[in-house]
Amino acid sequence: MAIITRLDRVLADRKMQLNELSEKVGISVVNLSNLKTGKVKAIRFSTLEAVCEALSCQPGDLLEWVPDEGGAGEE
């Protein structure tokens, strides 16, 4: 997948655990874990807003575009 999440990196920088973020944001640990491991297909703006507010970061800190090895991202 071309879009990857850097949630683990931001959590480490803020020295926050996933369950603590879950309580702040109101999303289950399972869903946050799926977000962290890149198993989700989409993220709602409301979720992104809540996570950014809890972690005091920008959306760009959480999401990163990486071109696919097959060059599918080049157009």
Next chain:
Amino acid sequence: MQNEMKKRAREATRVLRILAQILFWLCVAGAGVCAAGGIVLLFVPGDFLQGMPGGRLSIELGDMLVYRLHEGLSFQDMLPLYRVSSFVISVCFLAGVFFIHQMAQLLKAVEEGRPFTPDNAKRLTIMGLILIAFSIVYRIGMFLILQTTLNLAPIPEMDVTLSLDMNGIFVGVLVLVLAAIFRYGSYLQDEYDATV
């Protein structure tokens, strides 16, 4: 309020599933008894139960008109009709077994709160194909029964013709359309489940 409605829907689905399971076992029993009866009748010798009355032949035209063909036929005379009828009825019950089994599985998934899954779409596809196949097979079965009846008691200038039951085929096609809708629904469910 929403939870209450969900609870009622779940309860209604549970009742339907239990009814479907009862019907399933009735169809299994019916198919077994009729198939066994048909096999036994195949090997029954021609002079078995000689002299035993077989019954009365009649044809119903619509729901209110009965034409009595022949009264006082012996068991031996009626044997071909009993053989054909038992196999046709067992095929009908067998179709019911497969159809109701799929329906019960589908109702179970709905009861568990997972209506839109690829498995349910597949079950609806199977149900639609069974309905279409059954409407054809049933017509062929009825043709054989009526043909055997007229062979036993011919009516001048009356023939049996084979025609398709378009109602059954139409309902089967509708169920196939529903299966396609459920397939798309399962795609949407998957997209929703994978959205945080």
